[in-house]
Each structure stands twice: as structure tokens, then as C-alpha cells.
Amino acid sequence: MGHMDPVELSDERLLLRLPTEADVDEITLACQDPELQRWIPVPVPYGRHHGAQWVRDTPRSWAEDLELRWVIVESRPDGTSSGPLGAIGLHARDATMREIGFWAAPWARGQGVMTAAARLVCHWGFTELGLGRIEWWANVGNDASRRVSEKLGFQFEGTCRHRILHRSERVDGWVAGLLPGDLR
Numbered sequence: 001m002g003h004m005d006p007v008e009l010s011d012e013r014l015l016l017r018l019p020t021e022a023d024v025d026e027i028t029l030a031c032q033d034p035e036l037q038r039w040i041p042v043p044v045p046y047g048r049h050h051g052a053q054w055v056r057d058t059p060r061s062w063a064e065d066l067e068l069r070w071v072i073v074e075s076r077p078d079g080t081s082s083g084p085l086g087a088i089g090l091h092a093r094d095a096t097m098r099e100i101g102f103w104a105a106p107w108a109r110g111q112g113v114m115t116a117a118a119r120l121v122c123h124w125g126f127t128e129l130g131l132g133r134i135e136w137w138a139n140v141g142n143d144a145s146r147r148v149s150e151k152l153g154f155q156f157e158g159t160c161r162h163r164i165l166h167r168s169e170r171v172d173g174w175v176a177g178l179l180p181g182d183l184r
């Protein structure tokens with residue numbers, strides 16, 4: 001851990017880049033979604049200033065090597081790209097382990113966006129950061145997130161009672177782990 005310079009990641013369809021002020025309205029709209037609020041501890045109600053703060057904090061989050069995070073956009077054939085379809089990040093846990101976290105905007109779900117984005121991030125984490133393990137945690141019952149983790153090769157490791165603090169309430173947590181040889 002230490003200082004990190006931001007990087008962009010891409011495949012033939014998606015670009016992962018740092019969020020900008022121009023993304024704030026769409027991030028704020030996505031974070032109104034009750035399903036997102038159910039599983040992610042974003043502020044509720046979620047105001048535009050929360051989206052703006054998240055965007056503003058991102059360069060520092062990289063510089064201080066806290067959460068390395070991106071917005072996910074779709075590249076178009078004409079060279080332009082969509083607005084944000086979601087966000088993804090790797091939280092620092094120890095020198096060679098990080099925890100992945102993500103959300104997709106409701107209008108972008110069910111099209112393989114998060115599976116592809118998380119694959120890029122995990123691959124980069126192993127090859128460029130030299131990680132030895134990536135963890136996935138979710139509130140018990142978050143089947144869509146668990147399915148994404150499974151498709152990437154995360155091995156489900158169990159349920160930890162009252163492991164997660166979700167808006168002041170202790171809830172049971174699911175955990176899975178991905179080692180370098182597991183990623184698919």
C-alpha cells in the first residue's frame with residue numbers, strides 16, 4: 001500500500017475510468033434505487049451532494065490508496081462513450097489483499113456489465129498490484145451479487161453472523177475469496 005496513480009481499464013466493450021463532475025447526476029439517479037440502497041450502505045436519502053462528494057473524494061482515495069475506484073462506461077463504435085453504468089472499487093485491507101465492491105445502475109443490469117467490469121479489476125489486481133487474495137462480502141440474501149462473484153471464480157466461504165454493519169444494524173454477511181488461479 002502507499003501512493004497509487006489512477007489507471008483506466010478497458011476491454012472491447014467497457015471502459016473503467018475515474019468519475020468526473022459530469023457523472024454526478026447519473027450517479028445520484030442510480031443511487032435512488034431501493035435495491036441499491038438495500039444492499040449498499042449509501043446515505044439515504046441520497047442527494048446530489050452525496051454524488052458530488054463521492055466524485056470529489058475519488059482522486060484522494062487513489063492517492064492515499066484507500067479504495068481504488070472507477071465508474072464503468074460503455075464504449076461506442078464512434079469513439080464516444082455512455083454515461084456511468086455503475087461503479088466498482090477495490091478497498092485496501094492489507095498489503096496483498098483487497099475487497100471488491102460494486103453497484104450497477106438499474107438501467108444497466110442483467111447485461112453482463114458487472115461481471116466483465118469485475119473481471120477487469122480482479123485481473124489488474126493480481127497482475128499489476130500483485131494481490132494474493134481478493135475478498136467479496138455481501139449482506140446475506142444478495143443473490144445477484146453472489147452470482148457475479150461465482151461467475152468470476154470466487155469460492156464461497158460461508159456466512160458470518162452479524163459481520164456487517166448496515167446503517168447501524170448488524171446483519172449476517174456472506175464471504176467469498178478469489179485467489180490468483182481462480183479467476184475466470
Ligand SMILES: CC(C)(COP(=O)(O)OP(=O)(O)OC[C@H]1O[C@@H](n2cnc3c(N)ncnc32)[C@H](O)[C@@H]1OP(=O)(O)O)[C@@H](O)C(=O)NCCC(=O)NCCS
Nearest residue numbers: 039102103104109110111112113114115138143144145147
Ligand atoms: C449485483 C449487481 C452489481 C450485478 O450487476 P449486473 O451488471 O446486473 O451483473 P451481471 O449482468 O454481470 O450478472 C448478474 C447475474 O446475477 C443474476 N441475477 C440477477 N438478479 C438475481 C437475483 N435476484 N437472484 C439470483 N441471480 C440474479 C443474473 O441472472 C446474472 O447471472 P447469469 O449471467 O448467470 O444469468 C447489480 O444487481 C446491483 O447493482 N445490485 C444492487 C447493488 C449491489 O447489490 N451491489 C453489490 C453489493 S455486495
